Amino acid sequence: MSRQKPRLARIADALGVSTATVSNALSGKGRVSPELAERIRATAAELGYVPSVAGRALRTGRSGVLGLVLADISNPLFPKLAQAIENSAAKVGYGILIADSHGDVTAQTQAIERLIERGVDGMIVVPRRGTWVTGASCPVAVIDSPSTPGNTVAADHWSGGQGLGLHLYSLGHKHVLLLGNSTASNVQNDRLGGVKAGLGSAKVETIWIEKLEAQSGQGCSLGLAEAVARGVTAIAAISDLVALRALTELQRAGIAVPEDVSVTGFDDLIWSSVITPGLTTMRMDVATIADIAIAAVLDAINQPHVAGSRGTDGDTVIASQPKVPMELVVRQSTGPARKSAYPNDNKTDNLTAGELIQ
Amino acid sequence: MSRQKPRLARIADALGVSTATVSNALSGKGRVSPELAERIRATAAELGYVPSVAGRALRTGRSGVLGLVLADISNPLFPKLAQAIENSAAKVGYGILIADSHGDVTAQTQAIERLIERGVDGMIVVPRRGTWVTGASCPVAVIDSPSTPGNTVAADHWSGGQGLGLHLYSLGHKHVLLLGNSTASNVQNDRLGGVKAGLGSAKVETIWIEKLEAQSGQGCSLGLAEAVARGVTAIAAISDLVALRALTELQRAGIAVPEDVSVTGFDDLIWSSVITPGLTTMRMDVATIADIAIAAVLDAINQPHVAGSRGTDGDTVIASQPKVPMELVVRQSTGPARKSAYPNDNKTDNLTAGELIQ
DNA sequence: CTGAAAGCGCTTACAG
């Protein structure tokens, strides 16, 4: 029972052929007669042959591994994305090495360097907002936003937003509050821009939470009850996470969703369907995005004339920007706009928006 | 400016020494005079030398890469864990290759095989509930639960539960509802067992959601309003995800948290602090768990006398079970038990538990 | 303290 780790040569010896022939047979290069190839495959399987990735990598100069850099690995979307990318990579015979960058820019650069040192053939980067991917000496696909220069592939956040806006508009909402985090994010600007477009003639207010919290402190009230009192009948949040914050703040204030106000998110995170009411949201097609990103990197790897251009140490970021459609998921958190002013509150429309609202 | 990818030999040539000496100098094996070593390091840095992992791997038989298998990559805890493990591995010079197993048992085995084929030196597995890790021909550290045979390291879920139970008990809760998912999970049994222990003499009911949904359908009501009417003053959920479901169901029913009923979770997921009220929960020390898991795998890798025992193709699972303490995070979702029966409801204590409640 | 040499396992021109 005691057998050594079998090498290519063992198969060759067992059959009395050369290692070259075994290699050719196994890689299906076709330079071997079908019968012999079949016998070789059989013997390899029988011996439990597992090719040495190190040997192959050293000879071919390819590691068969791609790096994945998530700006913020604690991003709730990470699981889905990592899963999708690992799947897409596995389909084409690649492995995925992860690198964490703590959401911090210098760490992102270090993470990229670490991956290079590990010999990755290319990488996929989901950068931190407003960050440039730089200094990678291998092909890099960037998943950010269609409006980001250097972006490789991304969800069509703008159209997704538009879909959400149309959904709300068709439910009769004429006064909508938008909840964003940071104006520095292309993704966020795309999303909210789309929502506005979809909302057409409806009245729109926007709150940027980062700004609000800079003044009123982390975790402060979003002033949602006041907004509802002011006539807002729907709240479109930049993400499910923000939508959740809004939802619980509303419920805590005794405001019913969707009867008094509708709420929407973005991302369709795992818990979006579990909460009460279920959250209406816009889902990214991560599988397609992953497929395109992987395909782009592989293309670049197999086109040395680009990456191999000597004279510059510059980036090899792949810039082509297919937009992958998003999918509207309607759940119970959205419904028809209430006809009357907020029932528990008489002072309607006579409140000013306040200095924090644009 | 046009320079080739520098190899070890270039440094050797540049200094007129042998590659062996360069290798020794760079690896700090000390067989080189300090002065020469210094010059070699300087030249290497200047030339931008990046060692070839393939060359090293082929020669040493070590890839410098560890595999990470998450039973369910869409598990909300995944980001934190992956981050912690990547960090711990990076500290000791290892990379992390991920493998997704879709939460399905055969896929888990395939994922493990794929990692082996990629030449990992060892792996960390967070298995699916009630699943055995099997057939890995390299050292495997398992992160599951201290009460699982073959477990390597885990959070002390039982003590964590106890801490939560004590917290509730000390707030005066005498009638508590426990919310679990599956009785097949060691982690869940540990957690709820601990909660019960911490609750001492309090009255305890348990609902297993999987069972409930099998009868009443996915996403059905948990019957929380009825429970509160029955006298329950606190609900301890098996996870933050379940706690969130409970919290929104309660809020939707107009039951105030924590005034009418307290709610606790487990895991301290990203959104636990963002919702209103913030969720009291029990946090895992993922960094410590990751450190221990990585250390265990490295130990096993460096002790070939175990892994090298011929005669069996058996597992190389590392069984030693340190329990890492959990940390109580108190937020606003827990408070003193209400003194009176549920204020909006007169029929107290005269409801039977129902067939779904143990 | 330093060097010459072998070899890890594979693939790829190149002959035959």
Next chain:
DNA sequence: CTGAAAGCGCTTACAG
């Protein structure tokens, strides 16, 4: 259709 040979880049005994 098949084989002999070279070599990818490194490290490790082994000499000196």
